[in-house]
Amino acid sequence: MSTSDSSSEASSEELHHFVRDLARQVCELQLLRYEAPGEIKEKAPKDLVTEVDLLCEELLISRISERYPNDAILSEESGGKISPTGHTWLLDPLDGTANFSRANPIFCTCISVVEGKKVKHAAVGAPRLGDIYHARLGAGSFRDSGGKTYALRVGETEELEHAFVGADVSFPPANQTHKNGILRLFRSCWQLRSLGSAGIRGAWVAAGYLDLCIGTRNTVWDYAPTALLVSEAGGHVTDLAGGPWTYDSGGLLATNNTALHAEVLKILAED
Ligand code: IPD
Ligand code: CA
Ligand code: CA
Secondary structure: OOHHHHHHHHHHHHHHHHHHHHHHHHHHHHHHOOOOOOOEEEEEOOEEEEHHHHHHHHHHHHHHHHHOOOOEEEEOOOEEOOOOOOEEEEEEEEEOHHHHHOOOOOOEEEEEEEEOOEEEEEEEEEOOOOEEEEEEOOOEEEEEEOOEEEEOOOOOOOOHHHOEEEOOOOOOOOOOOOHHHHHHHHHHOOEEEOOOOHHHHHHHHHHOOOOEEEEOOOOHHHHHHHHHHHHHOOOEEEOOOOOOOOOOOOOEEEEOOHHHHHHHHHHHHOO
């Protein structure tokens, strides 16, 4: 390893440590305010934001700007842009707000660092579950829990008939995209899990608790952690047509292996 390789490895490790620690700090804040979400607003129909979403975002942005002032930030509540060249932080300060607003314990914070088209670091902190999931490109996916760190590996299910599927979907009249394919997918799998948190369902595919998950929107802060956690845990990630998942894809499919992935893509395409 050359000197410059080893110093970029050291700075990548340092950045990863920062990402993990940031997730831990947001988790602490979410736990402090569990059952006290403050004011809850409907920012768009059936799309909630609580005072705690905003406090988590403030914490994230202030810590990141202090430590990495030149990096770009795109965050769910305050917006921003993806930098075409350097690092961009993609933030979902509180994922699963509808759950959090009624003290359902399935919620998390999602933090990713991307560069070019690559997701390089990601963390999903789910404080009421006691888990921080994290991954670094080329270095694997992990779960920190109870003071220990566990390496993650996707599950071994090869057929949809035996698969657990994670998805939160609704089909308002104005958006029926992929409706038939997704309903066929639900009918063909063993069981469906609708968690109310895109971050947790992706982490659960990486951990092998689910065999696949599907998301049908274009919210990069929700999907970037899934893309890295699942691929680093040995799984497969694409858009809903089987092309590479990128920041402007209209959805994401993450599975534990290529055979199951191909089966799901075929079902989705049969419209
Ligand atoms: C939502 C959750 C939910 C998914 C929605 C997301 P939010 O995120 O991840 O599972 O179905 O599409 O918007 O608004 O709670 O951050
Ligand atoms: Ca979200
Ligand atoms: Ca959110």
